[in-house]
Amino acid sequence: MAKGKRASGDKGTKITLKMAKNALRVTPEGKLRLDLSNIGITVFPKCLLKLRNLQELDLSRNKLKTIPEFISQFTALHWLDLHSNHIEQLPESIGRLGSLVHLNLCNNKLDSTGLSPEIGSLKHLQVLNLGMNRLTTLPPTLVALTNLTELSLFDNLLTEVPECLHVLPNLRKLNTNRNPVAYTLVDGNAPDCVKTAGNLYLVREEDFCQPCLEKCKEERQRFRKNNLFDHRSQRKSHFSGLITPNSVARGNQDMWRQKTLFSPQTSNKGHARPAEDTNKWSFTYNC
Known part of the structure; x- marks a missing residue:
């Protein structure tokens, strides 16, 4: 990870080309990787354009609000991690990262208008993480992600499983946990797409049929x-x-507590505490 100097105010850490080059590593698979995670970057470093041959780029856990249009010039990128930033919108040019296989956008501020439809142009994408955002719908263009095998949508605002996911031929892992998803049983069974996801949906009682x-x-x-x-x-x-x-x-709890707390034989360093009430349960159900 690169170590940079933090600028005053809200400018964050300024990354120089020298710092970026010093942070370059070669992965065991032989890919050129740059890790600039968790160092307070607020603006995408333009100096990285000198390193367009990057295959893996980690800018996670920073303070990025926007991704520039020139991201499209990193045509060799296979792996891009932008999780845990403040990103509200993706540029249309992100669809031109034709070699991208892994894209992590988890824990940002993306809503459905900020998720560019051009993301459907990432034909080689296999893993897409959109969890912990503000999505209420997905762009229909995701139907073109025919190589997608894993999709994470947990902790969003989806009220139904998006139709565009039903036809993805290679989707094997779908995580829609903690969304207000509601659906109607068909002949006493859940829809096939929901069964495949294998998730537990938490829904308010008033949202049920x-x-x-x-x-x-x-x-x-x-x-x-x-x-x-x-x-x-x-x-x-x-x-x-x-x-x-x-x-x-339970029947003797008050008497037991008095004896425990006020007995002269009990030290002040720590009192015995009543056992937890094992009758307290919380329930969540599949609908």
Whole structure:
């Protein structure tokens, strides 16, 4: 990683060509890699145009707000990591990175208008990470990413699985966790695209259709009956000399606490603390 001097104010770290060259490395696979991550860069270094033969570029964990149009001149790039910046919009020229295989845009400020449709021109792209942004939809042009195998969309604002993902022939891994996705069951089953994703969707109760809401309530009751009480019975085996230890503990909790906290034999360095209430559970369900 390059070590640069921070400028005063909001100018961030200024990267010189010499600093960039000193940070160049060759990966075990023989690719030329430049790591300028986590050093406070606020502006994409224009001096990098002197290093257009870069194959891997890491500018993650900086303070970049924009990506310049001249990014298209890095035609040899196979791997580009821009995660954890403040990027709000991608330039149209990003579609001209024809050799790009891996693109990480996670944890930025991209909304659906800032995600350029030209991203669909990255024909060789295999891994795309768009997690932790502000996306409500995806550009339909993503249907052209026929080589895409992994797509991350977690922690966005998607309310449905985008239609353009249904026809991607090589998509094997799809992460849409923690989106307000809601869908209607078809013949009692989830749509195939959702089954393939294998995700758990957290949805507000008011967003459910009535059949889904009733089904979730039934599943919750069944879970409590079959799983919660089974869990209690399994824990009993660890207290061979006691009968329903949790109920006994609750019944005597106040008396036990008084004896523990005020007994002269108890040191001030640390008091025994009541066991956690194992009856507190939280539930999330597939709809």
